[in-house]
Amino acid sequence: AGLRITPFSVPHDAADPVGYRIEGDSTVTVCTDLGFVTQSVAASIDGADVLVLEANHDAELLKNGRYPWPLKRRILGNHGHLANTDAAWAVAHLERKPRDIFLAHLSQENNRPDLAKDTVQNILAQQGIKIPLHVTKQDEAVRLR
Incomplete structure (x- = not known):
């Protein structure tokens, strides 16, 4: 139907996780x-x-939150979840920036929509x-327009 969907591997602690590029x-x-x-x-x-990109957590909220340390370590690890700051730097380093960004997969425990948006927006600024930022909800x- 005129679409090309290409999966790509992402580092996460699951069996063969992927992201999708839809053209x-x-x-x-x-x-x-x-x-x-x-x-x-x-x-x-x-x-x-x-770009729909994970901005899962604020590292300080996570570190000081109520999750047990093994879960915190998992989330903070290379196969865990992307922090707000990491999402921002990923975008900052792109050669060709997106027209719009949707921040997704925000932790309800270790993030807030305003914190995710402000953190990413401030680093990019x-x-x-x-770039217009939009925050998704679970x-x-x-x-999309």
Whole structure:
């Protein structure tokens, strides 16, 4: 139907996890459940018109939160989840920036929508990058323009 969907591997503690690059009239890349942005992940998200990217947690909220230490260590690890700051730096280092970014897979325990958006926006602004940011919710559908 005029779409090309390409899965790409992401580092996460699951059996063969993937993100998706969906190409048609525009390119949308969906990348959640990853502990860090590898070179191959960066290549897969580079040049997307719309990027849906995990901004799972604020590292300080997680470290000081009520989760047991083994779970904190798992989330913070290379096969865990992407912190707000890591999401921002991943975008900052892209050669071709997206038109819009949707921050996704936010932890209800270790993040807040305003904190995720502000953290990413501030880091991007410090790098002279201005991209509209949208925060997704776990229980609401998001409509892309």
